[in-house]
Amino acid sequence: MWAGLSNYAHALEDDRFTAGFGRVLLFGAVQIPVMIAFATALALLLDAASARWVGFFRTAFFLPYGVPGVIASILWGFLYVPGISPLVEMAHSVGWNVDFLGRGAVLWSIANIVTWQFTGYNMLVLIAQLKAVPGELYEAARIDGASAWQVARHIKLPLIRPALVLTTVFSLIGTLQLFAEPKVLKPLSNSIDSGYTPNLAAYNEAFTSNNQHIAAAEAVLLALVACVLSFGFLRLVGQRGKDGESG
């Protein structure tokens, strides 16, 4: 039966689904800058001339990426659950009555898992780009008397810009597709509903309610938004890049 756009209309009328979009956008606006800043800082530190034990730390920072998202969420889930988690216990012992799985906090508890997982990965991409910076530039800077900070600020950062753009776009797409973390934490929390993220909403439509058509419409809408945001972001930084060159 030809349904036209009615499934799309239905999906967009569902405030649970649209609220999920709002939630991941808020998540992205906060978590992506924090994570990229963190990854950049780590990459610069490991690339600094004075860095020691580089191989060890690079591996250590990258290691969480090797843990599958579901497993990571289960691990962190144990650290969030009151009564079991040493973190919660410590917080309570110093008088901080925190509930990591509560209504206000759970989104940021998820952000913490994602940051823990992907900072190392992004760091590695940035380090790869840093390795590609020709040594003569550093040499010239040193001769000119530039400090380590000035080298980072004026040589390294501008030159790893493409990698920064790349990691940001990947993170943007990843954020919109958030699924495993809320799915795993849902049974533990009283604050995650079935449409917490767009992907979770589509999943539940398909496999709980047996509404594959709505689920498909939701998935297409999600892909559209991801597309618009990624290309929008690329355009935005592309424009700025050109302005920078001409100015």
Added chain:
Amino acid sequence: MSDTARNRNTWTHGTSRRAVLGGAAAAAAGFALAGCGSDDDGGDEPKGRKKGEKITLTFWSWVPGIDKPVALWNSKNPEVRVKVEKVSAVDGAQYAKMHAAIKAGNPPDLGQIEYPVVPSFLIDNGLLDLTKYGVADHKDKFIGWQWQQSVFGKAVYAVPQASGPMGLFIRQDLFEKWGIEPPTTWDEYEAAATAIRKKGAWIETFSATNGNRFAGLAWQAGARWFGTEGDTWTVSIDDEPTRKVADYWYGLVRRKLIKTIPDRQNAWYKDVQTGDMASWLGASWGDALLVGNAPKTAGKWRVVPMPQWKKGDAAYANWGGSTTAVFAKTKYPKDALAFAIWLNTDPESIKLLIENGYGTPGAKQGYTTSQLDVHKDFFGGQEYSKVFDEASKGVDTSWKWGPATDTLYQRLGDAFTAAIGNGSDFRSVLKKVQSQTITDLKEKGLQVKAG
């Protein structure tokens, strides 16, 4: 050869159904009609097994230890081998898989299906109406209300296996220490909750996502969320009994007399182990759950009847329980039904099932209540199954599940999550879920009206 035969059979099966029922909408609406199900399956009945032919039936289940009675069956019935395929029961994954298999045209022969979910399989014509194969002869072997759960119109779609009459698990030692009497009414329950709170512990949790138990609470209060009038479903989730239940629990939540953490999760198990939660409104299958997760509290638990709305009443409800259903596409309906009946009525089979803790048998005979007291020591020697047995007799038999229970639970879960989050009362939950459910059913092509 047999593959071709099977394909042809499948194909004709599908076509005749569509021809008779004329499109998905009609098919969906049609099953609610009295006597429906006798109109499909026209002239393309599966031939069944030839004498002496050896066949294998597949059976999807997740019940731990189900392979034991199946092995017994296989040793006694070499011609009709049953092969258990374990399916995941996490978050309803097993039903998603069954629905997908029905859509793809290759479902198993038999499946484990919980009572609340049986009607959802009528929408995609997934289950076989067993009346043609003489299921009615076995009616008297089963507990009335459990039998009724799978009856739609004149058609019978599944064989009862087990149920979960509800009861109140309490930490006898703590209640005694604190000088609190086990509550027999909901008023007393509230008083107990207040008293326990003063001791720094909690009586229970109200889990937003446990729609199944909330349905049980409404069921006890006399609610009837779903019904049928001719070929129209009536939905009355926002009825008076349910409102009474919703108001009651909202009061407990609002006054912080009860936790709101999800149940049967790590934090909950921890509370049960430490006595931070002094009781649990559970069901007969809960004994194994407590034994398995709080072994150190052995001897301290007792079971008392579910609190009543009016002192002296004996109204109870059911939480959980499942059936053995035969899928519509099976080539050997007679053999599949024979197995389903044997599995759930044969004393030896029931014994094996009980040992693995599958709940309260759906069969009337073939076991004794004392047999069900598997964990007597854990309950300080109490013959606790008598409590559940009594409860089973007091379950309102007129309760019917609707055709989209998983969606209903999800709706309830989302609405309760939101209400607990923003502090709005639980009546708003009922109002919202009532209208959402009507929309959900309409979208499935069913005729619906508010009851």
